[in-house]
Amino acid sequence: xxxxxxxxxxxxxxxxxxxxxxxxxxxxxxxxxxxxxxxxxxxxxxxxxxxxxxxxxxxxxxxxxxxxxxxxxxxxxxxxxxxxxxxxxxxxxxxxxxxxxxxxxxxxxxxxxxxxxxxxxxxxxxxxxxxxxxxxxxxxxxxxxxxxxxxxxxxxxxx
Numbered sequence: 001x002x003x004x005x006x007x008x009x010x011x012x013x014x015x016x017x018x019x020x021x022x023x024x025x026x027x028x029x030x031x032x033x034x035x036x037x038x039x040x041x042x043x044x045x046x047x048x049x050x051x052x053x054x055x056x057x058x059x060x061x062x063x064x065x066x067x068x069x070x071x072x073x074x075x076x077x078x079x080x081x082x083x084x085x086x087x088x089x090x091x092x093x094x095x096x097x098x099x100x101x102x103x104x105x106x107x108x109x110x111x112x113x114x115x116x117x118x119x120x121x122x123x124x125x126x127x128x129x130x131x132x133x134x135x136x137x138x139x140x141x142x143x144x145x146x147x148x149x150x151x152x153x154x155x156x157x158x159x
Contacts (some may be wrong), residue, residue: 001042006156009038010039013149020142022080031145032058035152050155054148061144068137082130085113087142094146102143110135 012034019027033055039051058142086109089090094103114126 005041009034013152017145017149020145021083028058028141028145029149035148045058046155046159050151053151057144057147061140064140065137068140080111082110083138085109090142102146106139
């Protein structure tokens, strides 16, 4: 697979990661479709294993999301900015503290956004409200997509 094809797959994965944070956009399915496209264009065994792993992770994340509260973030007053900060924190956490850093990064992003908005320590209560009203669902989907992205990056750079 050429460099332009890899760049295009990476851009679709990035679009999917951003789509996870937006309501109504099938972000996780975009990430999976990009990995599937890569596996079909580069029929190496590692590509197929990454695709199988991505499928399993995506299906498990869907089952987990079905058992979590539905997304009602707008009803709690959580702005898109809060979810944007949470996504940025999760992304940074994923690379600063590999794999496990997503959770504290996501929560830290929400806390920072609410702290900047409220200007006081009431951000902890706002963090709890956001996580109870659907933030955990967003976190589960984003975590799965970041795991898939990390596996894809590892396979691309090690091959």
